Amino acid sequence: MMDELSSEPLLHTALLQFIFPFSIKQGEAMALIHRLGKDGFTRFFLDQKDLEDAYYGDGYKVSHEKMERSYLPFAAHVLFPREKDKDSFRRFSRVNALECRLEMPQQAVNFQVLSTDVFICPFQLGFITVRVRLEEDNIPFSTALEFADRFRTLENVSITDECTTIHCGERTFKQTEDFVFRNLVDGLEPFLDASELNGAYFETLPFFVDERMLVQAFYGFERQEDKDELSVELRYRASQLDGLDLQGKPFISASDPDYITEYINKHSYNRWGPDTYYITNEQTFCCLSRATPEIATHLANQMYGEYYYGLLLSIFHKIVLLKLANLHSRLSITRDYNEIEDLIFLITKFSAKYYFLELISQSQGREIFIQLRKVYGNDALFGEVKQTLDDLFQYQNKFQAKRRDMLLMILTVFTVISGIYGMNQVIEDLKNPIDWSKMLQYSPFEYLALFLTCSGILVSLILTVRELWNGSKSRRRKRLTHEE
Template sequence: MPLGNGGNPQPHWKLLAQGGEDNPWRRLEDRFQAGKLDFEERHYKEFVTFLPYVQRFIYGESHSHVAYDADDPLGESAIKIFRRRGVSALRLELREGDTPVTLTVEHIELWFFDDINVAFLKVELSVDDLPFYVACDLLYRFGRAYPTGWDSDGHGKHNAHRAEWLSSDGTVLAVSDSANQEKFLSYTRRHRSPGICAHWDFLLRPLVLDPSEEAGNLRYRQIEYHRMPLMAFLAVDNPRSVSREDWLRLGMVATLHPDEALPTHDPDVTEFESRYCYDRFWTDTEAGPNTRFFCTGRAFIIVGDAHADYFHDRKRGILAQFRHQYVLLFMITHFHRASLLVFSDRMVDAVHDLDIHTPQSISRFRRRIYAGFEAFLRFTHRYWFHELSERSHVQALYRMCSEHLGNDVLYQDVKEELRDMSQYLDSNAQRQQSTTIVRLTVVTTFSMVGTVATGLLGMNLLAEAEAPISTRLTYFFITTLITALLMLLAILKSKQLSDAMDVLADDQKSLRTRLSTLGKVWKRSLH
């Protein structure tokens, strides 16, 4: 949520960086500038994957010994990343009575973006040796901010039964509370907004939900659905033995409940391969490669052979690409969508607060729309692009993800909404200018009387050239006062005078009719 009430408040990430010793978030150093950080081949391959304008967005501008302007500073990366300390593992009990699964926390990060009030929580987890159905159930149930309802036993639907964040020594730091029906019902009733599960709330501290009464400068609200976007890297023993139904359940894991019967007549099922599969690296032969990509917009999943060294190589293999290139690809598409939703939300709020009968409300609305339009222009020229990479498979996956999220349609909708509001403000300003011009014209017309009257003084109608200065000043001030009163009266009655002029100028009516109509108009104006 925006900081401050005006002026030039500091960015959110700077406020988070000012935290004390109890602040678990620390900003990551720029790998391109910090000499003590390693820069390996995987970082290089990540960088060269993207086109130059995408590189400027992600990594900042390149350094040069020759600058166009000495006062022009080099642009930093538009992404500011903070990493959380103190959380080492996640213990999940997917269903009541199931054996808990413990996952290693690789990274927990907050990503902020310049010019846009958007932040991403990025949680990276890993685990080995899971049965296929458990992996699918885990992917389906984890990553939900709040329950969408409760079953007959009072457990949150679709959520993991219990989630616990653990410290390095095994201490439980936070526990999920999706079964606390009263908490979510009362929060939604009081704030007209869904709450958030306790374990996610703990993870995001010191950020607090905006509608809540809790104190905190860094406040947020979830911009869209409760189901967090999902990326998954799965190494299976034999990808060729996976049945089509299992491929379907895995590829549609964000929307298809593991216990639900497969909807065989659903277009997502019948056209699954053409809609959501990218099989450039799938040969279905012993020689391989046997790597499949699934992209539904909400989920991005890579499945490959666990026995192929190249697949799970952390430095040069598909796993290295997954953790570097593909995560950025997925992030950019969701950043586009989140930013557009923020712009749309701002416009809806501005229109909701508009009262056309209050000049202050109209002025505030104008300022908000112009500020939104300016921010949208910066977003368009800095962040919005259709070409991400010259590598065909990266570009194809980027286009697939963006299309499934509907980013192009959403962009056009937001652009049209901004254009409509801008045109409304322009037409309103033109209408006010036209009204002002008409009134000035009327005043000027009727001021001709005063001009002629004062001109008569210059014709020596009153021979007071030799009169004492006090007499001449008296005549001057009397004439000025009468002229000013006439002009003030003309301004006050400018609309009525304009209507009267329109009536008199209507040559399609007789003079008698025009005079009669003029009398009615004038009588109506007096009342």
């Protein structure tokens, strides 16, 4: 294994996309869209074919037609919406073309920020994608991995992070967080929902998992005639972003060959081996290829296109499922009746409109998407959420049945007493025109009958108005949730 690490492979291409998911403040989606337009972001639509080569750097092009055909119609409707469809992935992109340099303790790496995407998705969820290309010639593989690991860390949490800086033009940034939110998308931070930070001591951004972005990468390897394939160790290092140690030497975070082999067998897609492999885990989705330049360009275009959207959809599924599970854990079953109804609505909406077993029409894309879903554990999470829905339905039905029975009993008793006793006593005196002077001569039992009659009418009116109000409020709440 150490012999393998000592023979460092070189890359002719290193293309990376760093993805940061975030929550949008409730009701702020339209304001965010307005701000993005003001900051120079352009709404992305598939029918704008002039955008096929606008955001990916020289030599790369994503076919919008092929990207749409890669997904089944109901999935394409969500991923590639028309202008007015709010229940979809609304993408806004901006070309950056920024020449930058990342200085690490071991070395400095020149890179270019090609473009930035901001997605506004259902369930108050959004994504930022920073698209980067390493500008070095014959990049050592370990250097590319170290760059990815350093750049994806938004907040400094280690000594290595503290010693890493980003230079862009005349500006210097001590943290990737500052580079992203003060330079690339400087108008976004006010729209982030920071409600989850109430119990945090050190975090300054609302992270879903931790302070690191997810990494999607394409690594194009120079061919090594003495190597038959991209080794298991190289693929493992790519999955863990194991770059360089403090001495600047290639680093691997595991030592047991059996463990490494077992891990890669579980997380590697080998259909085009030994020249091309796809590696998936919770923190990275990457393609390692030593194919010819023409094929490598095609593979990179796929990573920018259909596989990029497949990754976003997998992340979206996981985060929404976690949010729904979190909402359920915070419910007070005895008090939060409206929240229970909202949660039932959200789970039903998600399962009906966004979570499908079959999304991709082509076999290779379908297999990679299934592997992504397996890595994120989405099917297990979805099973738990569906069980939650069943439990909530059962509880709601029992609660409503109990409330209906109690209300029916009260109304029945009240109706019998007020109708039979009250009406029979005073109904003649209530005919038009009412002679109010007769009421001054009522006996105590007649006053009781009058009270029962009037209170019965009043209770009926109050119950009717309350049900109409609750129904209206429920519909309004669902409409607001739907718009978000």
